[in-house]
Amino acid sequence: MDKILLFGGTGEGRALAEWMLSERIPCTVCVATEYGETLLPDGAEAHVGRMDRAEMAALMAQGYALVVDATHPYAVEVTENIRAAAEAAGLPRLRLLRQSGGGDGTLRAPDMAGAAALLRELPGNVLLTTGSKELHHFAVPGLAERCYPRVLPMLDSLERCLTLGFPPKNIICMQGPFSRELNVALLRQYRIKTLVTKDTGGYGGFREKVEAAREAGCALLVVERPSAEDGLTLEQIQAEIARRTGV
Numbered sequence: 001m002d003k004i005l006l007f008g009g010t011g012e013g014r015a016l017a018e019w020m021l022s023e024r025i026p027c028t029v030c031v032a033t034e035y036g037e038t039l040l041p042d043g044a045e046a047h048v049g050r051m052d053r054a055e056m057a058a059l060m061a062q063g064y065a066l067v068v069d070a071t072h073p074y075a076v077e078v079t080e081n082i083r084a085a086a087e088a089a090g091l092p093r094l095r096l097l098r099q100s101g102g103g104d105g106t107l108r109a110p111d112m113a114g115a116a117a118l119l120r121e122l123p124g125n126v127l128l129t130t131g132s133k134e135l136h137h138f139a140v141p142g143l144a145e146r147c148y149p150r151v152l153p154m155l156d157s158l159e160r161c162l163t164l165g166f167p168p169k170n171i172i173c174m175q176g177p178f179s180r181e182l183n184v185a186l187l188r189q190y191r192i193k194t195l196v197t198k199d200t201g202g203y204g205g206f207r208e209k210v211e212a213a214r215e216a217g218c219a220l221l222v223v224e225r226p227s228a229e230d231g232l233t234l235e236q237i238q239a240e241i242a243r244r245t246g247v
Contacts, residue, residue, distance in 0.1 A: 002065035002244060002245055003026040003065060004027045004028075004065070004241065005028050005030065005064040005091075006027055007030045007067070007069050007078070008031050008036070008040070008070050008071070009031060009071045009075070010071065010072055010098070012234045013070030013071070013096065014040060015234060016068065016070060016234060016238070017040060017044050018041040020241070023242075023245075023247045024247075025245055027045065028045045028064075029046050029047070030046075030047045031046060032049070035152070047059065053081040053085050054085075056081055057085040057086075060085055060089035060091055061089050065092075065244075066093075066241070066244060067089075068096060068241075069094070069095045070096040070237075073098060074198055074225065074226060094232060095230070095231035096231060096232060096233075096234060096237045097229060097232065098233075106219050106220045107219055107220065107222070108223075108224060111223060111224070112134040113137050115130075115138075115196055115221055116138045116143065119143055119194060120142065120143055122193070124193025125190055125193055126138075126147045126195075126196060127150060127186065127190065127192045127196065128147055128149040129150050129195065129197045129198075130223060131198075132157040132161065135149055135160060139166065144166055145167060145170075147170060148170045148171075148172055148192065149161050149166055149170070149171055149172065150186075151172070152174075153174060153175055157173065158171065170190075172186070178208060178209075179208060180212045183208055183212030183213075183216075184212045184215050184216050187212060187218055194218060194219045195213045195221065196221045197209050197220070197221070198222070198223050199223070199224060199225050
């Protein structure tokens with residue numbers, strides 16, 4: 001049976017890996033960190049570590065028949081590297097793309113810098129649920145003190161928050177998924193006036209944030225996806241893999 005190379009990192013990616021395990025479809029799941037490996041289903045074969053385009057192409061040449069990109073919709077550079085590497089290796093590629101959260105956001109910003117600029121004009125505390133990589137946009141005097149970044153419970157995430165100058169008492173290190181009830185509790189505990197999120201869609205907990213912001217009576221600021229791209233849903237990817245492998 002053809003072996004599949006899956007670039008994971010999202011809830012959909014983990015769900016797809018679990019499905020392929022259940023169907024006995026040979027698969028290697030690529031994750032960037034050892035922490036990401038701990039989130040994979042038991043029994044999944046993993047490749048751990050960040051790769052550049054050449055390293056991706058070299059890995060793809062090791063007996064794989066199909067590449068599936070299930071990385072985060074905001075990981076633009078990674079997706080482009082996967083596309084180019086698959087093309088160089090002569091392998092077909094499928095893009096698993098979660099559906100957009102739609103028009104639920106009360107406020108919208110084109111990018112993180114735009115979100116930070118908007119927040120400087122808004123009053124009250126801010127819950128940042130956008131990850132740790134672009135927190136520098138919010139680490140400015142007058143704003144950083146009001147921000148409560150929610151990041152993964154990893155040393156590098158905590159160190160980044162502290163280095164940028166966010167007050168230690170404001171840093172929330174937690175692993176999702178987060179329910180509506182938990183989001184509401186955090187919003188009320190820290191007297192949040194604006195919740196900032198990416199448009200992560202269903203698997204990214206977007207709906208739970210929308211509902212929590214509405215229940216807690218705070219504003220929702222949605223950072224738009226960096227670019228529009230075409231892709232398949234989890235169910236469509238499963239159907240295509242089933243067709244190719246004959247399961």
